[in-house]
Amino acid sequence: MRILMTTDTVGGVWSFTKELSRGLLENGCEVALVSLGRMPTHAQRAWADGQHERWGARFRYVALDTPLEWMNDNERAFSDAAQTLSQLADQLDADLLLSSQYCFGALQCDLPRAVVAHSDVLSWAEACRPNGLEQSKWLDIYCELVQAGLKDADAVVAPTQWMLDALAHNFELPRDRSVIANGRTLAQVDTARDRKMQAVSAGRLWDEAKNLRLLEKVDSPIPLLIAGEAVYESARIAIDGTDVSILGALEEDDLLRVFQQSAIYICTSRYEPFGLAPLEAALCGCAVLANDIPSLREVWGDDALYFSGPESLSSWLWRLSDHPWLLNEAREIAGNRARELTAERMTAGYLKLFQTMLKRTQLTSHVA
Numbered sequence: 459m460r461i462l463m464t465t466d467t468v469g470g471v472w473s474f475t476k477e478l479s480r481g482l483l484e485n486g487c488e489v490a491l492v493s494l495g496r497m498p499t500h501a502q503r504a505w506a507d508g509q510h511e512r513w514g515a516r517f518r519y520v521a522l523d524t525p526l527e528w529m530n531d532n533e534r535a536f537s538d539a540a541q542t543l544s545q546l547a548d549q550l551d552a553d554l555l556l557s558s559q560y561c562f563g564a565l566q567c568d569l570p571r572a573v574v575a576h577s578d579v580l581s582w583a584e585a586c587r588p589n590g591l592e593q594s595k596w597l598d599i600y601c602e603l604v605q606a607g608l609k610d611a612d613a614v615v616a617p618t619q620w621m622l623d624a625l626a627h628n629f630e631l632p633r634d635r636s637v638i639a640n641g642r643t644l645a646q647v648d649t650a651r652d653r654k655m656q657a658v659s660a661g662r663l664w665d666e667a668k669n670l671r672l673l674e675k676v677d678s679p680i681p682l683l684i685a686g687e688a689v690y691e692s693a694r695i696a697i698d699g700t701d702v703s704i705l706g707a708l709e710e711d712d713l714l715r716v717f718q719q720s721a722i723y724i725c726t727s728r729y730e731p732f733g734l735a736p737l738e739a740a741l742c743g744c745a746v747l748a749n750d751i752p753s754l755r756e757v758w759g760d761d762a763l764y765f766s767g768p769e770s771l772s773s774w775l776w777r778l779s780d781h782p783w784l785l786n787e788a789r790e791i792a793g794n795r796a797r798e799l800t801a802e803r804m805t806a807g808y809l810k811l812f813q814t815m816l817k818r819t820q821l822t823s824h825v826a
Contacts, residue, residue, distance in 0.1 A: 459554070459809075473734050482808070483509070490518040493519070527560060527600055543567075554570050557571065561606065608625075621732070639799055641803050648743075654719050660739075684704050717743075725748040750765065
């Protein structure tokens with residue numbers, strides 16, 4: 459099976475893409491990957507080079523700085539990349555397109571097209587902007603791009619039912635809708651190793667969805683660490699707090715090292731369609747303290763500890779620091795759940811979807 463994939467280099471979509479593309483390649487597929495949003499970092503480019511060295515002609519990578527649908531100059535989000543994607547589809551003789559951007563569901567080609575709903579601006583705004591978004595040309599273009607892609611796509615995939623429902627609340631979706639949980643597989647970690655009594659959180663500090671300023675209001679008996687970008691385009695944030703240390707943007711290996719040194723991961727997000735960072739942290743041996751929102755409840759069930767506001771979070775931090783047995787139990791339970799959400803499980807879900815889409819296409823062609 460030959461798969462044309464799109465990704466972006468800005469956030470967690472890149473981690474999702476690395477896991478899925480590797481899984482597809484290990485299952486005998488060919489993958490042509492196109493990244494968008496901004497040019498790749500040195501580490502991202504090194505990963506792509508490593509995949510090419512391992513898989514040879516079965517893996518191709520093209521990097522574009524085409525803006526994403528939610529970026530300020532989104533009027534170019536489709537047009538600047540469409541020709542490249544069409545050319546790659548022909549060169550690869552691709553069987554299917556899997557896009558992490560909605561708009562390419564409308565790519566004019568004969569391929570079955572599936573789009574992945576990692577998040578969307580309208581459901582983000584419902585969680586982060588109680589007064590809604592101001593009408594603007596940018597918002598109109600965003601909505602047009604997303605709806606056009608969803609209208610022409612053969613299938614839409616979301617990592618949680620919550621995200622699929624949120625998308626359906628604002629847009630018309632194709633009939634073929636799937637929930638495939640994200641997955642992550644890390645090298646074996648010694649979760650029993652001694653670690654610092656500290657809590658870590660990770661995410662784009664400038665993104666209101668991450669709600670990281672909540673940590674300013676927390677009374678914590680242990681140090682709090684935040685990893686992530688503080689500035690992007692016109693968005694920026696500064697976080698103050700005597701217990702809070704800002705680590706800045708970290709490369710993946712450095713972030714995982716921080717997770718492995720920490721006892722607790724705090725997911726402060728008010729909007730989190732899935733949440734790869736808490737999954738990675740749990741795999742590294744952290745207990746998961748999560749903001750009590752429906753999507754995180756869907757992912758973690760009873761295997762995380764939930765808070766609702768700074769006082770509740772403070773109470774949990776004091777309780778866990780005073781009761782090592784409770785902390786160890788929380789770490790073990792979160793780790794067990796995280797190990798269920800493997801990249802292999804995710805890959806199997808996507809392969810099953812692809813096979814269904816291709817069979818449907820073959821039947822349609824035969825009838826025609």
